[in-house]
Amino acid sequence: MKRFVLFALIALFAFGMALGQDKIKITFWHAMGGWRVPFIERMVQDFNLTHPWIEVTVEYKGSYRDTLNAALAAARAGNPPHIVHSFEVGTQMNLDSGIFVSLEELIDKYGLIVPWEDYIDAALNYYRVGGKLFCMPWNSSNPILYYNKTMLDAVGVEMPRKPTFEDIYEISKKLVEAKVAEYGITWPLHSWFFEQWMANMGVDLVNNQNGRADYATEINLLDPAAIEIMSWWKKLYDEGLWVNPGRENWSQARQIFISGQSAMLISSTSDVTRMENAAVEQGFELGTAFLPISSKYERHGVVIGGGALWVTGNHPDEELEAAATFVVWMTQVAQTIRWHQGTGYFPIRDSAVEILEKEGWFVTHPNHRTALDQLRETKLVTATQGALMGNFLEARTFIEDAIEAILAGTPIETALSEAKAKIDQGLKDYLELVGG
């Protein structure tokens, strides 16, 4: 029997090789630069080796925006890539562009087996629209607080696991007054953090159930939570406790923290590995905690950020099936573990987490544990499911303009209502364009 199985396998393999000429060719465009390019190429190579009848060609296309624009241009020319890597804020745009097909439908159509119950709900929920899953969450991350434990020890404070805005203020003040660090805390001036705070405090960013029941028509920038967030941020800035590393300037923020000029940093969970290495190099002890929120609000958790894999339509059946197969393969338990350990993005499957647990991964990397716990403790409400907006990117620009204006002295309500007016107009225009 065993010999028969072996024979059958060899025959199948040979058959596969013989078919080599007629491989199903599909293309995959992604948006992850730097050292991740060869890492992803390696994963694709492994897929091609284990699926000899499919040949995936992978290409790095620049930023998320560039990748999406290139895919749209290719679709317009009638030759879109099969799989496109896109970011969470592009979800509504991708849906309305009409070039993508629902992944869940493809999986059902071709009878692929995916144990959905094994996937972490918070990750799937973001991309579920109208009850249908549109794409596969791939690189998932959200913000956590990193701190320099050596510095905190020097002033004799301990960071709570779930700190509040007030905690951060007090600790920063102590650190700066004791001249242990020049600044208490930093994070990039980015709308993402604002969005995360709103969600964490349980407030939908936009109306119509965060744009999930229907197209959003209004942004909740004048909610008391928004004002609370901005008052705290402004106070930290005015008292010299938060340093502005620049607009969307992630690397600057990291560098300020690593070089010990600030004792705390809020950044993406995908930085955990990098931060751990940097802490060893710089000789300080690294700690992590949940994203701080206002003590006046209940903690709801975080919105899953990052990117997902989308499949485009208008291809022959066999190519669509191959594309779906590839996307599912990328989140197999083994790939999920490899992806998590290699890049720091979340392992989005329960069984992957279990295996990592058994291997003792979280004992040697306790900071990854913080990130994962924060995600798993997230309450499933529309706020943490994440907002859907067709003009999300423009909204981010206006929110960041408002933050800069507030820091420069514009009254909080004035700046936020100006931004709200512009974003609401954008929502209206967008709706006229796609739905009207």
Next chain:
Amino acid sequence: MQSKFPNRWLPLILLLPTIAVCAVFLYYPVAQSFEWSLYRAAFMGLKRIYVGFQNYVRLFTSSDYHKSLVVSLIFAAGVVVIGLSISLAIALLANRKIRGARIYRLLLIWPYALSPAVAGTIWLFLFNPTSGVLTYFTDRFFGFRLDWLTNANLALLGVIVAAVWKNLGYNIVFFLAGLQNVPGEILEAARIDGAGPWKCFWKVTFPLLSPTTFFLFIMNLIYAFFGAFGLIDVMTKGGPVNATNILIYNLYRDAFQHNKWGMASAQSVILFVLVVVLTLIQFRTTGRRVHYGA
């Protein structure tokens, strides 16, 4: 000096490749910009609705766009005036017959070989609010720190400085070439007539340089209006509070980040008209006083 072609079709055939390239990569996109500026479009044009002149009306009534126009004009004036003055001064020094002049000239041209992204990053490091070299010097010698790129006025100054520096090499090359074409005998004659170096420069060299200056003026204007968005993107992303949001950056943001293709097309049409008008004014006024040939 006019040469004759053997028949009238040959010149046209010889021009054809250029015309074809221009048509595909210049005229057609320009025509399309005009068309798209009348639409509200998204997804690289996969979806669009006709809105007439709404995009233009919105731009002309938007206080943000007015601000962007003012910022652009300040930026362009800064880049052209500061850039050309410094380049000319450096070119004069580099034109002297001193030892190692060739090496100096080579080094001066260097910044031009850098891509805007690299130049932007270098200045980003210098202006770094906590560990930048410039921040360090002001802190060390004057005892204060400046938020170079997060303070609205300083940020505009910062990007002007970076843009000027980036284009220095280009300007110096042309000024050097111009200076070397100034005939020695005229200068000698002037000197014999008793003109000092100051007078020699303003009465002889500067007028003879005018074609170069005029050319560089136009090129720098175009650079300030169209070419500087890479620097802005790396250094400030148009911030803080739109203090460095020049027209071309606003356009780039609307098209490639905000997915508003119609609005961006309308802006490109406005920008096009603006530069045409500026260039025409320039030709009409200064252009007449330019001396060609010595």
